[in-house]
Amino acid sequence: MAATTEEPQRSAPLRDVIRDALRTRIFEGHYAPGTRMVERDLAAEFNVSRLPVREALRMLQQEGLITERATRGSVVTGLDEKDVDDLFHVRIALEVLACRLAAERATADDLERLRTLLDGAAEALARGNLADAHRLNSEFHDELTRIADNTFLKTALEPLQGRMHWLFRHVRSLPELLEEHRDLLAAIASGDPDRAARQSAHHIEKYREQYPDTV
Structure with missing residues (x-):
C-alpha cells in the first residue's frame, strides 16, 4: 500500500x-x-x-x-463495555482536576491557544474534514493537561492518552462537541476553578451516556 x-x-x-x-x-x-x-x-x-x-x-x-x-x-486492542466504563471513571477524576487547575493557572496565551484549536476544529468541520476536526478537539484536551502544569497528573494521563483519543472519535455530533468545548473554555477563562470543574464533569458525563456498549 x-x-x-x-x-x-x-x-x-x-x-x-x-x-x-x-x-x-x-x-x-x-x-x-x-x-x-x-x-x-x-x-x-x-x-x-x-x-x-x-x-x-x-x-x-x-x-x-x-x-x-x-x-x-x-x-x-478492543474496548468492551467494562473497559469503557472504567476509562470514563478515571477520565472524570483526572480531567476534572486538570480543568480545575487550568482555571487557576491559564495565561492569556494559553487561552488564546485553546481558542485557536477550537476555531481550527470549526473550520475543519466546515470543510468536511472530520479527521482534522477530531484531531484538534483531541489536542484541546491535551492542551488542558499541559496548562494544568501538574507533573503527576500528566504522568497518570499519558498511558491513557491513546485510548482517550480513540473514545473522542466516537462522539455522535462534532458540532455539539465543539460547542461543549467552547463552554468549557469559557468556564476555564472565568478563572473560577469550581465552575471549570462542574463544566468538565458535565461534559464527560454527557458523552459517557452516548457511548455504545462496545467500541
Missing part, C-alpha cells in the same frame, strides 16, 4: 512517522479491534526495516492501542 496523506512529514523519526500513521488508521477504523499488526508486512508497506515498526508498535502498546498476545502477536 502506498504512503497516504495521513502520514506526517518524514522530518520526524521513522518510528514516530509509523506510529502516527498507524494510530490514525486505528482511530479511523481502518484496523478493527483484533487486527494483527505484522512487523514484516508493515515494514514492507512503509518501505523501512522492521526496527522502526517494532518501536512504533511498542509505543502504541504503551498507549493501550496495541496488545501483545502470546499466540497472535501484536493486535489492535
Whole structure:
C-alpha cells in the first residue's frame, strides 16, 4: 500500500512517522479491534526495516492501542463495555482536576491557544474534514493537561492518552462537541476553578451516556 496523506512529514523519526500513521488508521477504523499488526508486512508497506515498526508498535502498546498476545502477536486492542466504563471513571477524576487547575493557572496565551484549536476544529468541520476536526478537539484536551502544569497528573494521563483519543472519535455530533468545548473554555477563562470543574464533569458525563456498549 502506498504512503497516504495521513502520514506526517518524514522530518520526524521513522518510528514516530509509523506510529502516527498507524494510530490514525486505528482511530479511523481502518484496523478493527483484533487486527494483527505484522512487523514484516508493515515494514514492507512503509518501505523501512522492521526496527522502526517494532518501536512504533511498542509505543502504541504503551498507549493501550496495541496488545501483545502470546499466540497472535501484536493486535489492535478492543474496548468492551467494562473497559469503557472504567476509562470514563478515571477520565472524570483526572480531567476534572486538570480543568480545575487550568482555571487557576491559564495565561492569556494559553487561552488564546485553546481558542485557536477550537476555531481550527470549526473550520475543519466546515470543510468536511472530520479527521482534522477530531484531531484538534483531541489536542484541546491535551492542551488542558499541559496548562494544568501538574507533573503527576500528566504522568497518570499519558498511558491513557491513546485510548482517550480513540473514545473522542466516537462522539455522535462534532458540532455539539465543539460547542461543549467552547463552554468549557469559557468556564476555564472565568478563572473560577469550581465552575471549570462542574463544566468538565458535565461534559464527560454527557458523552459517557452516548457511548455504545462496545467500541
